[in-house]
Amino acid sequence: MRRSKIYARARSICFGVTALLFGTSSFALRPEVPPPEVLARQQAQFDANVTKTILELQPFRSESQVTTTGANGVKGIATLVNLNPFVGTWYLLSLDWGSGGKSTQYHLESPHPQGLRLVQAADPGTVRLVGMDKFSCATPIDSKRGLLEDITAVVLPYAPLCEGALYVRNQVKGHATSLERATDFLRDHVWGGEKVITLVKDKVYRDKFLDKAASAAGAGAAPEPSSPSDPMIPMLAPESAGRSIVADHLGLDLVVSTTDLDPGRWYAVRDLPAVSVSVIAPQYIDASVRLARRPMLNPVDPVEAGALVYLVAFDTERLNFHYAIGTEHPRLDWSERTLPTSRDPRLPGPDGVGSAAPLVTNGMVGPADVNGTIATFAAGFKRAQGAFHYGPLATQNYGSHYGFIQQGVTFSKLQPELASVLIMDDGTVDLRTWRASDRSSLPHIRDARQNGVPLIEYDAAKHTSATGKFVNLWGPGNWSGSAGEDLRSLRAGLCLQENGSHSFLIYGYFSAATPSTMARVFEAYHCRYAMHLDMNALEHTYLALYARRGNQRVVEHLIDEMQVVDRSARGQLAPRFLAFPDDRDFFYVTGREASP
Numbered sequence: 001m002r003r004s005k006i007y008a009r010a011r012s013i014c015f016g017v018t019a020l021l022f023g024t025s026s027f028a029l030r031p032e033v034p035p036p037e038v039l040a041r042q043q044a045q046f047d048a049n050v051t052k053t054i055l056e057l058q059p060f061r062s063e064s065q066v067t068t069t070g071a072n073g074v075k076g077i078a079t080l081v082n083l084n085p086f087v088g089t090w091y092l093l094s095l096d097w098g099s100g101g102k103s104t105q106y107h108l109e110s111p112h113p114q115g116l117r118l119v120q121a122a123d124p125g126t127v128r129l130v131g132m133d134k135f136s137c138a139t140p141i142d143s144k145r146g147l148l149e150d151i152t153a154v155v156l157p158y159a160p161l162c163e164g165a166l167y168v169r170n171q172v173k174g175h176a177t178s179l180e181r182a183t184d185f186l187r188d189h190v191w192g193g194e195k196v197i198t199l200v201k202d203k204v205y206r207d208k209f210l211d212k213a214a215s216a217a218g219a220g221a222a223p224e225p226s227s228p229s230d231p232m233i234p235m236l237a238p239e240s241a242g243r244s245i246v247a248d249h250l251g252l253d254l255v256v257s258t259t260d261l262d263p264g265r266w267y268a269v270r271d272l273p274a275v276s277v278s279v280i281a282p283q284y285i286d287a288s289v290r291l292a293r294r295p296m297l298n299p300v301d302p303v304e305a306g307a308l309v310y311l312v313a314f315d316t317e318r319l320n321f322h323y324a325i326g327t328e329h330p331r332l333d334w335s336e337r338t339l340p341t342s343r344d345p346r347l348p349g350p351d352g353v354g355s356a357a358p359l360v361t362n363g364m365v366g367p368a369d370v371n372g373t374i375a376t377f378a379a380g381f382k383r384a385q386g387a388f389h390y391g392p393l394a395t396q397n398y399g400s401h402y403g404f405i406q407q408g409v410t411f412s413k414l415q416p417e418l419a420s421v422l423i424m425d426d427g428t429v430d431l432r433t434w435r436a437s438d439r440s441s442l443p444h445i446r447d448a449r450q451n452g453v454p455l456i457e458y459d460a461a462k463h464t465s466a467t468g469k470f471v472n473l474w475g476p477g478n479w480s481g482s483a484g485e486d487l488r489s490l491r492a493g494l495c496l497q498e499n500g501s502h503s504f505l506i507y508g509y510f511s512a513a514t515p516s517t518m519a520r521v522f523e524a525y526h527c528r529y530a531m532h533l534d535m536n537a538l539e540h541t542y543l544a545l546y547a548r549r550g551n552q553r554v555v556e557h558l559i560d561e562m563q564v565v566d567r568s569a570r571g572q573l574a575p576r577f578l579a580f581p582d583d584r585d586f587f588y589v590t591g592r593e594a595s596p
Contacts, residue, residue: 032062032082032085032115033060033085033086034060034061039059039060042056042059042060042061043059045057046058046059048352049347049352050347050352051346051348051352051353052351052353053353054353054355054356054357054358054359054409054411055083055092057352057353057413058081058083058084058409058410059410059442060084060085060086060408060442060443061082061084062085063080063081063082064079064080064082064117064118064119065078066118066119066120066121066127067120068095068126068127068141069124070097070101070142070143071124071125071140071141071142072142072143073124074097074143075097075098076095076097076101076143077096078094078095078096078118078127078141079093079096079118080092080093080094080116080117081094082115082116082117083359083407083408083409084407084408084443086408086443086444087113087407087408087425088113088114088116088408089109089111089112089114089407089408090107090109090110090359090408090409091107091108091116092106092107092108092358092359093105093108093127093147094106095127095143095147097143101142101143102144102146104146104147106147106168107168107169107358107359108161108166108167108168108169109158109167109168109169109366109407110131110165110166111165111369112368113132114131114132114135115131115132116129116130116131116166117129117130117131118130122138123138125142126138126139126140127139127141129162129166135165137162137163137165137166139162147161156172157169157170157172157362157363157581158170158362160367164367167366167368169359169360169362170360171327171360171361171362172362172581173327173581174326174327174328174362174363174581174582174584175576175580175582175583176328176582176584212306212307212308229499230266230499231266231276231278231497231499231504231506231525232497232525232526233265234264234278234280234286234521234525234526235286235524235526236263236284236285236286236524237283237284237286237287239284240262240263240264240284243262243263243284244261244262244263245260245261245262245263245280245284246259247260247261247279247308249559249560249561250277250279250310250558250559250560251556251557251558251560251562251563252269252312252545252557253269253270253271253547253554253556254268254269254270254277255267255268255269255270261279263279263280263281264278264280264285264525266278269545269547269556270547271549272374272545272547273318274314274315274318274591275312275314275315275374275375275545276312276313277311277312277313278310278311278313278525279308279310279311280309280311280524281306281307281308282300282304282305282306282309282513282520283305285520285521285524286524289523290305290520292520294467296468296471296472296473297472297516297519297520298514298516299516300517300520301488301514303512304513304514304517307511307512307513308511309508309509309510309511309513310508310509310511310558310559311506311507311508311509311525312375312507312543312545312558313497313504313505313506314375314504314507314589315502316503316504316505317502317503317592318591318592319374319589319590319591319592320427320589320590320591320592321423321427321447321588321589322365322369322423322446322447322587322588322590323379323404323405323406323421323423323447323448323586323587324361324363324364324585324586324587324588325356325361325363325406325411325585326361326582326583326585326586327363327581327582328584329382329383329584329585330380330381330383330402330404330412330585331349331383331384332348332349332351332353332354332355332356332412333348333354334348334387335383335384335385335386335387335399335401336384337384337385337387337388337394337399338387338389338394338398338399339389339394339395341395342394342395342396342398342399343399344398349412350397350398350399350401350412350413351401351412351413353411356411359409362581363577363581363582363583363585363586364580364581364582365578369588369590370578372590372591373546373588373589374545374546374547374589374590374591375543375544375545375546375588375589376543376575376576376577376586376587376589377492377533377542377543377544377587377588378534378540378541378542378543378586379449379451379533379534379584379585379587380402380450380451380532380534381402381451381452381480381534382584383401383402385478385480386402386451387399387400387401387402387478388400388476389475389478390474390476390478391470391477391478392476393417393418393453394476397415397416400415400416400417401415402415402418402449402450402451402452403415403418403420403434403449403450404449404450405445405446405447405449406447407446407447408425408443408445410442414434414438414442414448414450416434416436417433417434417435418433418434418450418452418453419431419432419450419451419452419454419468419529419531419532420432420433420448420449420450421447421448421451421531421587422441422445422448423445423446423448424441424444424445424446425444425445425446426444427592429496429505430496431494431495431496431529431530431531432458432529433453434450449587451531451532451533451534452477452479452531452532453468453469453470453476453477453478453531454529454530454531455468455518455519455522455531455532456468456495456519456523456528456530457529458528458529465523465527465528465529467519467523471515471516472516474487477515479514479515480535480536487514487515488512488513488514489514489535489536490511490512490536490537490538490541491510491513491515491532491533491535491541492507492508492509492532492533492540493507493508493510493518493530493531493532493533494507494508494530494531494533495527495528495529495531496528496530497525497527497528498526498528506525506527507533507543507558508521508522509541509543509558509559518530518532538559538561538562538565539584540584542557542562543557543558544556544557544558544566544575544576545557545558546578555573567579567580
């Protein structure tokens with residue numbers, strides 16, 4: 001039986017404030033950017049290989065500053081930094097009282113692009129913020145307590161400011177499973193911890209989540225009629241005809257009422273018309289892909305051939321995509337995989353930054369997006385695994401640490417030659433290998449996440465896709481797995497498929513696969529580009545959908561056992577990433593119809 005559960009509105013569980021359903025469209029007006037000489041100075045700070053603050057890692061930031069007077073009469077200076085005016089949603093407000101009081105900083109979030117700036121307040125004891133659409137808000141301040149609105153008395157990930165028109169992001173502790181806590185302890189405190197973890201992965205987790213392709217004779221359930229706006233059906237082997245796959249562990253509610261599914265066919269998800277699901281085993285993909293002999297691909301072994309793959313397709317024309325950093329991961333310091341010759345001991349991390357403070361990473365969907373979120377899924381590797389120890393990428397750019405950006409704010413620089421998810425300020429999403437020539441697009445990247453090298457790479461000049469050159473190389477590809485280079489494990493990946501002018505972002509859950517088999521499956525599904533996400537455990541490959549039925553929302557997990565990662569509050573299911581902060585980073589998906 002499918003183990004979906006119904007829960008009350010997640011916002012009332014976690015922060016009890018009204019969510020404002022602003023859209024996520026890009027700036028309608030030209031953003032206020034600093035003059036050229038200031039931008040040049042900030043770009044030099046960004047580029048310099050020196051210890052720096054997270055603010056100095058923001059080359060497009062703009063600043064407004066006013067003198068102010070606290071409610072208790074103390075004079076001070078208020079400074080508002082727009083961290084990226086091209087995106088316009090994240091700000092840092094600083095209140096500096098000199099020797100007359102306590103200096104405080106607040107990470108502010110606007111539910112939509114706002115272009116906020118400070119102006120001189122007419123009333124003493126207040127600070128006034130103004131923005132687009134005649135937005136204006138005055139909030140009381142004090143030299144001893146900072147902002148006087150009750151934003152820190154209750155430890156909430158998001159606290160409303162200006163009657164909920166803005167939010168203060170507060171640092172909170174993220175939830176971690178026992179497996180997460182154990183691996184973090186080993187890596188941080190036990191000598192040889194990574195070797196212990198590799199041994200555990202080798203002996204305990206290998207094939208732990210293997211879902212074998214039990215099949216039955218017969219036509220299986222008839223899929224929904226296809227159309228040019230549907231995801232493309234993969235290249236299938238002739239022997240797949242007349243067979244069905246018994247997908248007993250599928251936790252998603254499909255429009256069809258059976259778990260006996262045709263291999264490779266796409267099925268609509270109930271109440272989520274922009275989302276569809278396909279199930280396959282590599283043994284059912286066409287021999288031209290499954291048996292192809294290529295230098296960069298290993299053969300499909302018998303276990304992988306029968307291991308189920310679950311794929312979820314998201315229509316990019318009807319949905320918006322977002323990325324959020326967890327409370328703990330990925331970190332900004334050095335990966336332990338970095339070669340001594342690639343590491344600068346004078347720097348706290350490869351970008352000169354060792355901490356995100358005073359910016360806040362709180363590991364959950366913001367209040368403005370909670371109601372419109374239809375999916376969440378786990379992102380990439382932690383910083384510990386997010387750099388190269390072998391191959392050419394280990395010896396360049398300080399070990400090529402994986403980069404990431406949230407809301408236009410760079411936390412770790414995007415590195416050349418790495419597979420990247422790019423979400424632009426106009427909502428478009430792309431998967432591609434980052435090049436040095438892409439640097440000019442940085443101002444307009446809202447969210448980005450790099451995770452290793454491509455499984456399938458697109459050649460824009462030739463308009464063709466091909467297997468990534470490091471797919472079957474354990475070290476240069478940084479694929480993780482066992483020390484003996486046995487790469488078969490539970491893995492997740494992401495690909496972009498184009499059907500004419502229509503495109504789909506496809507999440508793949510591989511119950512037991514190597515990178516080579518992942519590449520073969522994604523190729524069979526006509527993916528233009530494909531990359532790896534995380535691996536080894538259900539919490540690392542987690543995907544949940546949220547369907548609205550009346551005044552309730554139903555939580556559905558891609559694999560029904562994934563519900564163990566969620567929590568309960570007041571007898572209701574509290575889903576990960578929506579109802580409570582998580583220590584890991586993730587992607588989330590919202591409907592475009594919510595945008596104005």
